[in-house]
Amino acid sequence: MSLFEPEKVCLFSAISGVITLNGEPTKGAHVKRMVEKFYSSGHNTDETMTDDNGYFELPAVFDQSFLGKFLPGEF
Template sequence: MCDSVPRVDFLSATSQAMPKNTFAVDCLFSSISGVITFNGEPAEGATIKRTVSKAHVRGDVRDETKTDKEGVFYLPEVFERNILSRVLPMEFAVSQKIIVIYEGYEFDLWLGVKRQREENAEAKGQPLVVECRLEKELNQKQVSGGVIFSRCHWNVEEDEIIRLEDLPGPGQ
C-alpha cells in the first residue's frame, strides 16, 4: 500500500489524495471502482495490484486492494505535483497497469498509457466505473489520446481512429 504521506522526488511529490494546493498537480491514475467476475460469478477475495509510473521522474506508485464477496473493488486516484513540467516543455505519458490475482492465476486487467493530466481522462471526464470479466481477452480502447488494453468495460466514447490510408498524400 502507498503511504498516505507524499514522497518527494526532485520537484515532484506523489500522493493519493488531491492536494489542497492544486498548482502543477497531475492525475496519474483516476480513482477506479467496479465489479470483477470470473465465468459469471463474483471474483470474491481477488487481489488487485496497481502500478503507475511517475510522469517525469523515475519510480512507480504501487498499491493494492481486494474484492469483496460481490467482486466489488475501489482504488483511489493517484496525483503527482510536478513543477518542472510547467517550466520546461514535456510530454505527459504515464504507464498504468492493474493485475488481478484470483484462484492462483494472474490476469492483466488494465494496461495503458494516460496522455492527459486531468482527473478522469480515462473516461473523458466521467467517473471511472468498470465491469471486468477475467475470462475475456484484452480489448483495446483509445481514450483521450491514450491506448488502454483491458478486460473491463466502461461507459466511454472512444477516440476516432485515424487510418493512415485515409490521410491525404503529398500534393493532395
C-alpha cells in the same frame, strides 16, 4: 479535490468495478495498479482486494511533479 491543483497533477482517476470468473463474482481477488513515473525513475503502486461481491475501488492518484508548473491550477 479537483483534477488540477497547484503543483499537483491527477495521474489516474478513481476506478471501481466488479471482478468475475465464469460469470460469478470473485471474492478476495487482488487488484493492483502501478503508476509509472515517466518524469523520474520508479513507480507507485496501490492495491486492494475485492469484497464478497467481487467489488473493488481505487482512489484517484495525484502527484506533485514538474508538470504542475506547466498545467493550469484551475479552468
